[in-house]
Every structure is written in structure tokens, then in C-alpha cells.
Amino acid sequence: MSHSAFSLSLMSPSTPRIPPYFLNTDHRQRVLAQLRSKHTGLEKYIYLNGLKERDPNLFYEVLLGNMLEIIPILYTPTVGDACSNYSHIWRRPEGLYVTIENKGHIRQVLRTWHAGPAARIAVVTDGSRILGLGDLGANGLPIAIGKLDLYIGGAGIKPSTTLPICLDLGTNTEKFITDPLYLGIRRKRPDTAEMDEFMNEFMEAMKDVFPQLVVQFEDFSTDNAFRYLDMFRTKNRCFNDDIQGTGSVVLSGFLNAARLSSAAAGTPLSDQRILFFGAGSAGIGVAKQLMSFFTLLGLGEEEARGRIYTVDSKGLITADRKGLQEHKKYFARTDYDGPALTSLIDIIKYVKPTALLGLSTIRNAFSEEVVRLMASINTRPIIFPLSNPVSLCEVDYSDAVQWTNGSVIFASGSPYKAVEFEGKVYEPGQGNNMYIFPGIGMGAILSKARHITDSMVEQAAIALAGSLTEDELSSDLVYPRLTRIRDISAQIATAVIRAAQKDNVDENGLFRNLSDDALLEYVKAKQWQPTSTHSIPRL
Numbered sequence: 001m002s003h004s005a006f007s008l009s010l011m012s013p014s015t016p017r018i019p020p021y022f023l024n025t026d027h028r029q030r031v032l033a034q035l036r037s038k039h040t041g042l043e044k045y046i047y048l049n050g051l052k053e054r055d056p057n058l059f060y061e062v063l064l065g066n067m068l069e070i071i072p073i074l075y076t077p078t079v080g081d082a083c084s085n086y087s088h089i090w091r092r093p094e095g096l097y098v099t100i101e102n103k104g105h106i107r108q109v110l111r112t113w114h115a116g117p118a119a120r121i122a123v124v125t126d127g128s129r130i131l132g133l134g135d136l137g138a139n140g141l142p143i144a145i146g147k148l149d150l151y152i153g154g155a156g157i158k159p160s161t162t163l164p165i166c167l168d169l170g171t172n173t174e175k176f177i178t179d180p181l182y183l184g185i186r187r188k189r190p191d192t193a194e195m196d197e198f199m200n201e202f203m204e205a206m207k208d209v210f211p212q213l214v215v216q217f218e219d220f221s222t223d224n225a226f227r228y229l230d231m232f233r234t235k236n237r238c239f240n241d242d243i244q245g246t247g248s249v250v251l252s253g254f255l256n257a258a259r260l261s262s263a264a265a266g267t268p269l270s271d272q273r274i275l276f277f278g279a280g281s282a283g284i285g286v287a288k289q290l291m292s293f294f295t296l297l298g299l300g301e302e303e304a305r306g307r308i309y310t311v312d313s314k315g316l317i318t319a320d321r322k323g324l325q326e327h328k329k330y331f332a333r334t335d336y337d338g339p340a341l342t343s344l345i346d347i348i349k350y351v352k353p354t355a356l357l358g359l360s361t362i363r364n365a366f367s368e369e370v371v372r373l374m375a376s377i378n379t380r381p382i383i384f385p386l387s388n389p390v391s392l393c394e395v396d397y398s399d400a401v402q403w404t405n406g407s408v409i410f411a412s413g414s415p416y417k418a419v420e421f422e423g424k425v426y427e428p429g430q431g432n433n434m435y436i437f438p439g440i441g442m443g444a445i446l447s448k449a450r451h452i453t454d455s456m457v458e459q460a461a462i463a464l465a466g467s468l469t470e471d472e473l474s475s476d477l478v479y480p481r482l483t484r485i486r487d488i489s490a491q492i493a494t495a496v497i498r499a500a501q502k503d504n505v506d507e508n509g510l511f512r513n514l515s516d517d518a519l520l521e522y523v524k525a526k527q528w529q530p531t532s533t534h535s536i537p538r539l
């Protein structure tokens, strides 16, 4: 539309006028300038969410064009601040709350969702373990919204088909219950029996009301994360992002990291030994997924398990420990019978790991002494401090580079900038499930998978690991650059669809006859694009 025609079309007396030369300007640049004028991450978050409400196309267009700047605001680390403060920064309804008081009529509540049965992907949290920030109760909704923004931006899922849900079941965090602005129900969390009853009704209702929906469980406290994954994985089309998404993304980065570290050491890949600092849903989820690193190399289950050591707040996890939680038993060591090993330094001296992975929520747990010790026993130590947000990360990138003289192979959960050390620029990886879940969700939606199988999750990891360009490989990266996430998600979705077909869980048989290239093109063609090409703000 020409400038004058556009102006004329807005000449009705009741319509506010767009400034006459608006179309001669690039409104995206105005948006970015306004965003950058905000002083805190939280202000930027509020601004961006307001923009999404006013003009979703423009919002996603700006997101797609400025991923590296905007993802850390909508997602970790800033989304952590948004969650912590959500009751105070709340502006408008953004998702669906289902409360414990809705028990008995959850279907009716779900039917109130404005997009109705068109929903294809839901991110569901109960707010009980948001990032590493603990029980935030009803303040957890922004994590679901942030993840769905990545589905839309990263995989091209249509915005109107996304469904953020916060289960408001109470909170055990006293300060919220006494906060006059707290948006959730003021009660303690239910016991297991009451919560199971609620979850059974909720998941049945989800299937009835949204027949095509994929459910991503997000940031449930560890026991419930494992419990509900086990309860629903074969009944519903669902997966747990913290267990399976994180497992998959770390397997992927580890495949590339191990290649670099083993080549530097001149040792076989199967000599890798991995030490997990943190044995919650994420730590154990990743440990289980990393078993496939060894089994893919031909090791048997026992041998593979023997390469993995886990540490919790009490130290190295051994089988003789009294009252060990169920999820820690599989990796509990049976081959150590000395005095309890509680310090990380002592544990590293005993295990001599090639890789140290942090999923502990303990800021700076990988001290200078720890990192230097890892560098003294490995030519290229693999150190992945994966806890989120940055304020809980086990070690900062610049320290890790400096303390290892640049030899570290590094990936963190939240983003770090490249650092310069002794004249060379080092680029970190971001080992975050955001690389994986958009592709898993897209693949599950398009194949209409009845379930999300282990092989779909494993193939997602292998596709991600194989997606690096020559340039990325020659820079020793372990993950592709985030700016390519749409392409990468399409590759992952393609691998996920193929895995669904092999497992016979796909209900959309249409793709079975397509070549891999044709399937990839089909997936790309299905990716939603924002249409705000000239960025006219909605009036």
C-alpha cells in the first residue's frame, strides 16, 4: 500500500491517525530503541510482553530478528525475575490457571480457553521448582509463557495454538502466602494423594478438551516430575522438559564435547567419565540420557552406568546411604566403601572425571580450585554449569576460560557472552533445553504421535549434535549458534517424526512415503511466520 493510500484509508473521524510519515520509518528499530532505553531486565520483560499483547506479529518479527538480545529477556535469566515478581508486575491475563479448587470440574475450566480445541502445545507448570528459584506457586506462569515464545520463535508453532498453564495448587513459600498482592491460592501444597487425584483429573480433561495437544511438563519439583512423567507418558501425548528435554540437549552437546576432549587427550571416546554435581530431576534426567552416549559406542548397560557418578547435597551418592530417594538409586555407587566423600575436590580426585556437569543450583560451586583440578587431569576438561538462572550458575564463563588457560569445553544453562583471553576470542555454548523442546513438540504435533518415546528424544539429540555447520565445528562449538534455531528445530522435528514412525506411534501416516529432504521441506513450510512486514502498529 502506498503511503498516501494508507493515510486516506484511515481518514474516518473516529479513528486515531497514524503519523503521516510513519511508513517511511522502520518501526522495528523504534521498538528496539524503546526496549534498549529500559534500565532493568524486568522493565524490558514488561515492555516486550506489552508489545506482544498490542501487536503479536510485530513482537515475533522483532524476536526473530534479534534472538540473541531478546531470548535472554523472555527466557532465562530474566524470566526468573519475572516469575519471582509476577504477582507485582501482573498486567493482564496471559494464560490459564487451574486451581486445586477446580477439582471435580476441571473440564469446564479448560473449556474456557479462548482458542478452544485448536490448542496443539501446552506448557504446564505447578510452579513448585521454577528454574533453580524454588517454589514460586502461582507466580510460575511466565516460565510457561517464555517456553511457548520459544516454540513460536524457535520452531514456528502458530501462536494461537499455544497454551500456557499454571496449576495453582498452593505454595510452601511462606512469603507469598503473606504477600497481599499474591495472585494464587493461599494454602500449603496438597499431599501426594490429593495432588495425584488432581493430576489424574487434569490430564484426562486435557485429553478430552484438547484432543490434539502435546503436553510439556515444566518445573515440577523433582519427585513429582518423575512421578507424573511415569504416570502419564503412555496415557497422554506428553514429556517432561526438565528430565527429557534437558537430557536430550546435554547428550547432544556432550556428543560434540567428548569428540573434542577425547581427540585432545588421544583417548577413546568410551573412556569418558562423567561427574554430575546435582542429582535432581535435571541431573538424573541427564545422567539417564547420557547412558546412550556409551551404549551408542557399544558399551553394555552396566559398563555405561559405571561411567557415571552422581553427587547431591550430602556428597557422592553411594548405594549404602540410608533413606536414598528412589530417583537416586540407579546411579548410586556400589563400588565405593570408604568414608563418605563430601567435598567436590575429594570426589574429583577419586573419580578423575573427564566431564563435570552442574545441575545443583549452587552459585560458584565450581570454584577456582575445582576448575584448576579438572584442567590438571584433562587436556580439555568438559565443564557444563547448567543451573539456571545465571545467578545460580556453578561457574562464570570468563573464570572457566581463565582458570583452564582456554582449554575448557564449556556450556552453561543461561547465556554468556564470548570472552577474550590472551588475544583469542572464546565462544561459550548454551546447554539449554530450548534447543530441543521446540523441535520435539513440532515433530510430535506434525506426526500426531500418540506418545513421545525415548527414541524420539534420543533422535532429537543426535539431530541437534549433527546440525553444526563447518564454521561452527571449526570454532570448536558444541551447540549450533542460536540464530539458526528455526532451521535446527526443523531438522530436529524431522528426526523426531522419523523416530515416531519407527516406533509406530505416529497417527499421521502421510509422511511415511516422503524422502528425508522432502519431509524437512514439509516441516519448514509448516513453520508459522509473522506477517508484520511493514510493521504497522495496531490502533
Ligand SMILES: NC(=O)C1=CN([C@@H]2O[C@H](COP(=O)(O)OP(=O)(O)OC[C@H]3O[C@@H](n4cnc5c(N)ncnc54)[C@H](OP(=O)(O)O)[C@@H]3O)[C@@H](O)[C@H]2O)C=CC1
Pocket (backbone or CB within 6 Å): 129, 130, 131, 132, 133, 221, 222, 241, 242, 246, 249, 277, 278, 279, 280, 281, 282, 283, 311, 312, 313, 314, 315, 359, 360, 361, 362, 386, 387, 388, 389, 392, 412, 413, 414, 431, 432, 433, 434
Ligand atoms: N540447562 C538446562 O536446560 C536446565 C537446567 N536446569 C537447572 O538445573 C537445576 C536443578 O534442577 P532440578 O534438578 O530440577 O532441581 P533439584 O532441586 O531437584 O536438584 C538439585 C540437586 O542439587 C543438589 N544440591 C543442592 N545443593 C547442593 C550442594 N551444596 N552440593 C551438591 N549438590 C547439591 C540437590 O541435592 P539433594 O538431592 O540432596 O537436595 C539436588 O540433587 C536448576 O537450576 C535448573 O534451572 C533444569 C532443567 C534444564
Ligand SMILES: CC(=O)C(=O)O
Pocket (backbone or CB within 6 Å): 076, 130, 131, 132, 219, 241, 242, 387, 388, 413, 432, 433, 434
Ligand atoms: C531450562 C529449564 O527448563 C530450567 O532451568 O528449568
Ligand SMILES: [Mg+2]
Pocket (backbone or CB within 6 Å): 131, 218, 219, 241, 242
Ligand atoms: Mg525447566
